Amino acid sequence: MISKSSFLVDMKENSKRRLWVLAVFALAFIVLFPTFTALVINRIISRSGWLFETYEKGRAGEILHERLISGMCSTIGVSRVMAVVTAGAAFISAVQGFSYLYSRKKTDFYMGMPIKRKRRFLNIWLNGILLYVVPYLTGLLISILIAAQSGAVDKTVIYEAATALYTNLLFYLCIYHMAVLAVMLTGNIIITGFGFMVFCLYEYVVRMVVVGYKNLFFRYFSSYGMEAEPILSPFFMFGHPLRLFIFALAVGILAYICYLKRPAEAAGKSMTFEITKPVVKVLLIVPTSLFAGLVIADAVGFYPHSSMEGIGYVLFTFAFVIVIGSALIQVIYEFDIKGALHKKSHIVISGVLTAFIFILFRYDLTGYDGYIPEQKNIESVAFIPDSYDMTWEGGTYFDSDGSYMTELEYADKYMQLNNVDDVCELAELSMKEYDQFLRRVEKEGYKEDQEEYWSYATLIYRLKSGRDVTRSVWVNVNNDKAVQLLDSVVGSEEFKKGYMQGASENLDHMLEQADAKRKISAVYGNGIYIKKMSENDAKDFLEVYRRDLALVNFSKIRECIPQAIFSLNIEENVLGSTYGTWQGISGSTRIHTVSVFIYPFYEESIAWLKEHGYYMNCQLNVEDVARVQVVNHNSAQRERLEEKQGTVSGAAADISDVYLNYDGQIDIYGDNEAVDTRVYADYTNQEEMERIVNCIYPDEIVYAYNWNGRRTYDKDYEVIVYFKADSELNREYGSYAYYYFLEEEIPDFVVEDTRYMSYR
Numbered sequence: 001m002i003s004k005s006s007f008l009v010d011m012k013e014n015s016k017r018r019l020w021v022l023a024v025f026a027l028a029f030i031v032l033f034p035t036f037t038a039l040v041i042n043r044i045i046s047r048s049g050w051l052f053e054t055y056e057k058g059r060a061g062e063i064l065h066e067r068l069i070s071g072m073c074s075t076i077g078v079s080r081v082m083a084v085v086t087a088g089a090a091f092i093s094a095v096q097g098f099s100y101l102y103s104r105k106k107t108d109f110y111m112g113m114p115i116k117r118k119r120r121f122l123n124i125w126l127n128g129i130l131l132y133v134v135p136y137l138t139g140l141l142i143s144i145l146i147a148a149q150s151g152a153v154d155k156t157v158i159y160e161a162a163t164a165l166y167t168n169l170l171f172y173l174c175i176y177h178m179a180v181l182a183v184m185l186t187g188n189i190i191i192t193g194f195g196f197m198v199f200c201l202y203e204y205v206v207r208m209v210v211v212g213y214k215n216l217f218f219r220y221f222s223s224y225g226m227e228a229e230p231i232l233s234p235f236f237m238f239g240h241p242l243r244l245f246i247f248a249l250a251v252g253i254l255a256y257i258c259y260l261k262r263p264a265e266a267a268g269k270s271m272t273f274e275i276t277k278p279v280v281k282v283l284l285i286v287p288t289s290l291f292a293g294l295v296i297a298d299a300v301g302f303y304p305h306s307s308m309e310g311i312g313y314v315l316f317t318f319a320f321v322i323v324i325g326s327a328l329i330q331v332i333y334e335f336d337i338k339g340a341l342h343k344k345s346h347i348v349i350s351g352v353l354t355a356f357i358f359i360l361f362r363y364d365l366t367g368y369d370g371y372i373p374e375q376k377n378i379e380s381v382a383f384i385p386d387s388y389d390m391t392w393e394g395g396t397y398f399d400s401d402g403s404y405m406t407e408l409e410y411a412d413k414y415m416q417l418n419n420v421d422d423v424c425e426l427a428e429l430s431m432k433e434y435d436q437f438l439r440r441v442e443k444e445g446y447k448e449d450q451e452e453y454w455s456y457a458t459l460i461y462r463l464k465s466g467r468d469v470t471r472s473v474w475v476n477v478n479n480d481k482a483v484q485l486l487d488s489v490v491g492s493e494e495f496k497k498g499y500m501q502g503a504s505e506n507l508d509h510m511l512e513q514a515d516a517k518r519k520i521s522a523v524y525g526n527g528i529y530i531k532k533m534s535e536n537d538a539k540d541f542l543e544v545y546r547r548d549l550a551l552v553n554f555s556k557i558r559e560c561i562p563q564a565i566f567s568l569n570i571e572e573n574v575l576g577s578t579y580g581t582w583q584g585i586s587g588s589t590r591i592h593t594v595s596v597f598i599y600p601f602y603e604e605s606i607a608w609l610k611e612h613g614y615y616m617n618c619q620l621n622v623e624d625v626a627r628v629q630v631v632n633h634n635s636a637q638r639e640r641l642e643e644k645q646g647t648v649s650g651a652a653a654d655i656s657d658v659y660l661n662y663d664g665q666i667d668i669y670g671d672n673e674a675v676d677t678r679v680y681a682d683y684t685n686q687e688e689m690e691r692i693v694n695c696i697y698p699d700e701i702v703y704a705y706n707w708n709g710r711r712t713y714d715k716d717y718e719v720i721v722y723f724k725a726d727s728e729l730n731r732e733y734g735s736y737a738y739y740y741f742l743e744e745e746i747p748d749f750v751v752e753d754t755r756y757m758s759y760r
Contacts, residue, residue, distance in 0.1 A: 010115065010123045014097075021096050021131055025089060029139035037075055037143040041150050044071045068152035076143055077160030078167050083238055086132070086168050087175045093128040094179030095192060102188050104267040111264060121259055125180070132172050140165065170244035174234035177251040184258035185276065187269035191332070198284070203230035206287050212294045213361040217304055218369040219438075220431060222458050222472040224408050270333050278346055281329045285350040289321040290357060304362070306442055318358070322350045372427055373461045373469055381423045382415040382460040382498065383489050384408055385475075387705040389500070389557055391565055391595040392527075398506040402513075404592070407499070412460055415498025419488055426485040427459055430473045437476075452476045453709035477709040483555060491553030502545055502566075502596040510570055510592075511539060521569045524598075524614045527700025528729065528737055529621075531614050538568060541608060548602040558708040561742065562597035562701050563606075564616060569593050597704075619701070620721065620739065622693045624729050627684050627722040630692070632754030634677035635716055641675045681753040691747050692719065696739040703740075713740035717754075 015022070044067050051060040100106040110120065140161060147153045182195040207230065214221040230236050237243040258272070266272040271280070296302075296317045302310035326347045327340035334342070360366065384407065387395070397410035405413075417423060437452055454474040461469040476482055489495055496503045511520060522538030523530050533541065545566065570592040598605055609615035683689050702713040719739040723729045729737070741750075 010119070011127060014123050014127050018096060018127065018131065021093060022135070024092070025131055025135040028085060028089070029135035030142065031139075033136075033139035034142040034146055037072075038146050040071050040075050041068065041147060041152055044068055045150070065151060068147075068150060069154060069156060072147050072152045072157045073160045076140065076147070076157060076164060078164045078239060082164065082168055083171060083235075086172050087235075089132050090172045090175035091179045091196065093131050094176050095183060095189060097124040097128045098180060098183045099189065101183060101262070102267055104265070107264050107267050117260065121256065128176060129173070133169065136168070137165070167239065167241060167244070170241055170248060171234055171238055173248035174237070174244055174251065177248055177255050178234070181251055181255040181258060184255055184262055185272050187266050187272060191270050200233065200235065202283075202287075203232055205291060209287050209290045209294065213290070213358075214368070216294070216297060216302075217361045218364065219305055219434070220369050220471045220473060222470045224458055225412075225460070225468060225470040270335065277333055278343070278349075281326060281333075281343075281346055282350050282353065284329065285322055285325045285346075286353045286357070288325055289318045289350070289354050292317050292321045293358070305438060318354050319351070322354060323347055326350060370431060371469070371471075372424055372431075373463055375420050375424055377463050377465070378420045378424070379462045379464045380416040380418065381420050381462065382411045382458075383417060383423050383426075383495065384411040384415070384458040384460070384499065385490075385707050386456045386458070388490075388707045389597060390704055391567075391597060392700050392703050393567075393593055393595050395501055396592050396594050397501065397504065398510055398592070400506055400509065402506075402510060408458060410504075411498050414504075415494060417489065417492060417494045417498075419492060422485050422488045423459065426475065426482060426489065427471070427473050429479070429482060429485070430475045433476050433479065433482075434474045451478060453478045455707045455709065477558070477707075483558075486554035489554075490557075493550065496549060496552075500549060500596070501594045502542065503549060507542075507568075507594060511542075511568075519571045521571070523567050523569075524564060524609065525616065526564050526619055527698045528619075529616055531616075533614065537612060537614075541566065541605070541612075542568075544608045545596065545598070545602070545605050548605045552599075554708065556601060557599065558710045560599045560601060561697065561711070563600050564598045565595050565700060566598055567593055567595040618694075619697050620693045622686070622690045624723050624727040625689055625693060625721055626724040626727075627682060628689050628692050629720040629722070630681045630683070630750055630754055631718040631720070632679045632681075632751075632756075633716050633718075634679060634754075634756040637756045638675050638677040641677065677756045679754040679756055681750065688749065692750065693721075695745045695747065696721075696741055699738050699740060702742070711743050714743045714746060717741050717746060717750075 045064070048064045048067060051063050054060070055063065100110055111117075144153060144157070144161060147157065178199050179192075179196055182192045182199060186192045186195050211223060215223065232247070234244060234247055237247060262272055271277050293314045297310065297314050300310040300313045302308075302314055304311075326343070330339040330343050330346070331337055333339060364370070387407070395407050397405040397407060399405050399410075399413070433452075434454070437454075453476065455477050457473055457475055459471045459473060461471075463469065475486070477486070497505070501507065520535050520538065522533035522535070522541075524533055524541075525531055572592075598609075600606070606615060683692060696719050697713065706712045717740065719741065720736050721739055722736045
């Protein structure tokens with residue numbers, strides 16, 4: 001039986017051989033950690049002097065205390081900086097502790113000592129942990145004492161410090177055991193380093209390859225919900241104590257087993273166990289060649305959805321990486337350049353596996369791309385059109401706790417569509433039609449005047465088995481059957497509550513919490529004419545708006561141009577924090593904006609607006625206008641001239657290639673200068689300005705993403721409206737603003753005045 005005193009003696013002897021490691025850790029944790037804490041405290045205090053000039057003394061003290069607590073939570077608590085330091089410490093401790101295994105002489109020396117192998121492992125392993133825990137715990141206690149002297153400690157800081165202590169310790173054990181395992185599987189420090197990097201990055205690279213090839217070959221693949229981050233890496237488990245503990249335990253046991261099985265003659269070799277050499281080589285070469293193929297595919301523009309041009313470069317890359325990579329690894333195994341010619345069977349195996357995986361994706365042998373779950377197996381579904389009916393400012397969604405979410409995250413959590421049959425039929429129709437469209441484009445080429453209008457959407461099928469299936473689709477919103485199905489889906493109450501910002505119940509929760517730290521402001525207008533609403537009016541109008549929204553379907557929105565925008569601005573006072581943002585920051589205030597379009601058929605909303613004096617019956621009042629300037633880019637003419645320019649050299653240009661640009665200067669096409677076909681026209685006549693003003697819209701109204709395929713602004717024309725000097729708009733926005741014509745609504749005289757003229 002081994003005595004306790006004998007074990008402690010062995011621990012002490014082992015510690016003497018690791019003094020330089022202890023010195024490094026002491027410097028990092030006992031000296032630098034408390035110093036950094038003191039610097040953070042000093043910085044917060046020095047930058048908060050203005051508080052006592054702005055607020056009364058009691059309130060200023062409270063805000064300073066909140067800032068100090070927040071700063072200490074970020075410094076002493078769980079942080080990425082400490083995670084990086086911990087990972088480095090774990091690797092150094094593991095490699096240094098078991099580095100004797102790299103030397104045959106040292107291994108024989110330790111094997112000859114009257115100490116059992118298991119006990120030696122326990123001594124080194126435990127010492128490696130204490131080398132981290134003792135300095136870290138000491139530095140943490142010193143930091144807390146420093147913070148306490150400045151009033152920067154309370155129960156929250158203590159809780160964060162304790163959480164950081166056990167989280168970092170578990171993370172340390174994970175990295176420590178990974179490094180120990182790398183030592184046990186290799187015979188020198190260089191290969192150990194490479195092995196450790198493989199442990200850290202392998203799963204991440206494999207997942208990147210899988211997602212990359214799905215995105216390359218699958219038309220309806222959606223990356224949402226796809227876990228690109230490794231699930232078996234401590235770097236991505238950080239902050240999840242239970243997962244870290246299980247990982248550390250499993251890898252630690254595996255490292256210990258490898259230690260017991262490790263032969264003494266493995267010292268100095270590249271790999272400890274011969275059986276692992278071919279397995280490791282193939283497992284490295286296959287994903288590496290596939291990853292290289294992805295890089296080359298992107299470089300040469302290989303896009304298999306429309307053309308297989310460039311596939312030769314990809315296949316050559318596979319072959320090159322497999323042959324060269326296999327030869328290089330074999331040279332490392334044997335420490336001999338002649339090894340490049342050995343083990344040719346490994347090249348064949350790697351090549352076959354790479355080809356099989358490539359074919360698997362290329363021809364979708366698993367049926368992944370066109371898969372639509374059977375309706376009987378679906379519990380509910382979410383249909384998420386990309387930026388549908390969103391204003392220029394985009395979308396802001398709130399979770400129940402007030403945190404910010406993307407539209408996909410919000411719909412995934414809150415949209416529970418029950419009309420599963422309509423969604424499945426829409427998906428099947430869209431996929432079939434989009435496949436036909438791509439085949440036609442591949443055969444005949446893309447045409448600008450195509451009848452289809454494709455809009456992107458994400459589908460999340462929630463199966464009764466508990467599994468989620470996520471796909472993307474391109475919907476032809478000009479297809480009558482698709483429009484009918486969209487009316488059913490988009491018109492449902494479940495869709496509106498799970499997607500439309502103004503219908504969100506979480507928004508109500510945010511409004512109810514309005515107080516001194518959270519203020520609400522609301523405006524109604526078109527981006528140029530704006531009227532501020534009181535908080536009570538905003539809440540009342542939101543209820544009226546929702547009653548109109550309940551009667552809306554896809555077709556109604558598609559047929560109309562928005563009349564105005566209703567916006568809610570939620571401002572949160574964050575004086576007590578120095579870290580983190582949501583959507584935007586203005587000084588010490590977070591600003592969240594929720595904007596919705598108001599349509600002409602929102603009868604109850606418009607009646608309410610008229611009753612309360614907010615309604616606007618026009619996009620622009622001609623009485624505010626001093627001058628209008630219209631710019632026509634004449635893009636069709638420019639494209640034709642650029643095509644001609646490409647066929648005529650500068651020296652060969654003759655009179656037939658001479659044109660006048662918009663300002664009367666001569667351009668000779670055939671040189672390398674860009675073709676400028678813009679034509680400007682100015683209007684000051686009251687009648688002409690009035691005709692223009694009656695058919696233009698500000699960019700806030702028509703510049704939003706046009707998912708539904710309705711009439712949109714004409715991209716060739718820009719209208720610059722100059723306001724009168726005494727106009728309120730001039731004082732509010734400056735001297736001018738940009739407006740746009742809708743397609744096919746440009747006055748004839750404007751078309752004629754801005755036509756690009758050529759002289760021959």
